Structures are given as C-alpha cells and as structure tokens.
Amino acid sequence: MPKRIIKTARHREEHFHGHHRFEHCYVDSQVYFITARCRDRYPAFASDEAKAVFWDRFDHWTRACGFTPWVTSLIDNHYHTLGYNRTGDQLMRMMQCLHGSVAKRVNDVLPERRSDFWRDHRGRGFMDGCNRDERQARRAYRYTLTPCRRHGVCDDWREYPHTCVNVEVERAIRRSVALNAFMRGVPYQRYEKRR
Template sequence: MRPTKRNSGSTKRTFRGKHRFEHWLRDNQVYFITARVRGKFPAFNTEEAKSVFWDAFEHYTVAHGFVPWVTSLLGNHYHTLGYLKLGTELPRMMRGIHGRTAKRVNDLLVAEGLDRIKPFWIDSGRQNYFDGCIRDDLQARRAYRYTLIQSERHGVCDDWRTYDHTRVGLDIDRAVKRALELGAFMEGVRYKRYEGRHAD
C-alpha cells in the first residue's frame, strides 16, 4: 500500500472528545473534495462571483496536477471529484483556490455594500474543506453522480446539462478505467458509510 501522510493543525488525534479532522495526502489518488462558504452565505449567487471561482479553480488545479472528472459550483458550496498525482500538492492547491476566491469574492461583496466574510471558507470548527480518498469503482461512480446532479438536487434546474456551473472533465467510464489502470483507488480501507449497502 502507498504511504499516506496525514495533515492536520495539531498532533493530537482528538479535540473536545471528538476525532480531529485531518487531510490524507496520498500520491496517485482519486479525491472527492467539497467546501462551503461560512454560514452557508450565498456568495456565489452572481455570475461574476462564479467566474472568480472558476478562474482560481482552473488555474490552481492545472498548476498542482489535479485532473477534475466532474465539478459543480452552487451558491454557497462546491464539489469536485478528480485525480491527483502528488498528494503533497493538495494543501497547496486548496490554499490557492480558496485564498484567491475568498479575496476576490469578498471584494465583490464589499462593492455591493455587504460585509466581508471572515473566514470565508471555514464553515464548522477549523475545517475549511473536506477531502476524501476514493476507495473503489463503486464509490467513484456514486461520488461522480452526486456531484453531477447537484444543481438538480438543489432545485437550480431540472437537468444538470443546462447548468453552466456543472463541468464534466472526463466521462465516468473513461475516468474509472484510467484510475484502475493507475491503481489510484485506496482499496482495502474500510468506508463505514457504504458497508452493508447494495450496489447501485
């Protein structure tokens, strides 16, 4: 099994009796990543704000070697599923995306007479994004579909294909085939959420 580095703000495993949130940094890995604006504020309701996000997302994913399979941006959150060659690039990529987006979207909010959101991305505790290492083909397909139909689930549209802010980078069959060839799933690690469930 490939080594896994864990990245958190502390060496302690728990905080106030709960398991401390940590990021797993694994090379050659398919990741699901999601983040939400503080307080669920709809900071991305305008096309201009959405454009800020996409500019940052496209720049930093390319710069850090993340290959998005599917990404969906809504008014206050986003999800993306994709492949990352070097796990140590994950925190750098996220700092870039989130730092640039927070600064520029906050500037737009101020121009509209609203207050800056500080911190912009930290929604609960000290967690400013969630990342999960995808275990297998089934979990990849579920995460892909979940991301793909976000706009439908939130009532933004009736068909995700009509929503400009759901972007497909790779067809799921092609993406999974390549991930299997690369050995890019974290196989052999239990994922309680899917245990005991039947396959789709």
C-alpha cells in the first residue's frame, strides 16, 4: 500500500520562473534527512550560548513531535539531522516550532537581530528528504556525522561536541526496515542522471 504524502509549497503554481516549485513532503513512518542554514551563511551559532539554545529547542521539539533523531550535527551557520519521523503532519509542526523558537531565542543573544533567520533568497527555510532505501540512509548518516571534518573544525566527529549520535546506524536501519520507513520505488533524480 502506498504511503500517504502531504505536500506543501510557498507557490500555488507547480512551475515558478521556469523551475519546478520547491516542495516539502510530509509522510507518516518515514526516515528523513533535514538540513537548514542561516540566511547569508551568517554564523549565528558561533557562540556556546547560541548552540545551547539550538540543542535545547531541538531536543524539546523532536521529542514533542515524535521525531527520533539518529544523528545530528550543528555547525556555526547550519545543521543536519537524520532520523525517523512517526507522523507527517507532526514533522511540519516540528519544523515551524523548532525554527521559530530557535530564531527568536538566538536573536536574543546575537549582537544584532537577523530577520528571515533561516530563509534563503528564494524563501526556502530548510530542505527535507525522504530516504528511499538503506543505501541512501547510510550515506546520509555518514554525511551528517562528518561536517566538522568538511568544514575544518576537527578531523574526528567524536572530538566535536556538537555532533550527537542517538542511534547507531545499523540498528536504526534494521528498525526502519521493520517499520517500512523507506520510500521505496521512488526514483532519486540525482542518481538517475548518472545512469
């Protein structure tokens, strides 16, 4: 049986300025990769105080909305998380509440307030992706685990205090397979072009 998908977009028209509109898909019982960056790559999370605000709100809203993070990394201007989402409509709520509360509270500690804290120049506040299979989940896990190395913070994620592993990858994948939490059969455009 196919999964119920709720799609949201900022534009009514499917195509906007010659491009397909940017959409968010909310699906029940699904593994998600989520990432968001501060507008203009501003290092809003450079201070320990701002990072503490993020982690406090992240822990609160993921728990409140039924999102189980497997691995999460926070860098000075963005974060990545990979995890299991129980209900699609709660993910929508989680993202609104998480981003709203983080923007408000981090703005309170910044030297000057940042409007459109998360949104880029196209109005995108975050990117979310439903993982299609175990291979994609393993790749997303590794990618989420290692931004400290990619951004020159440190060589080993174990030394970086703002990479948090909640569930070991193989255990998470076994559980997700049992829950049918991958969106199998949906082509992934990036990989299809290479064939």
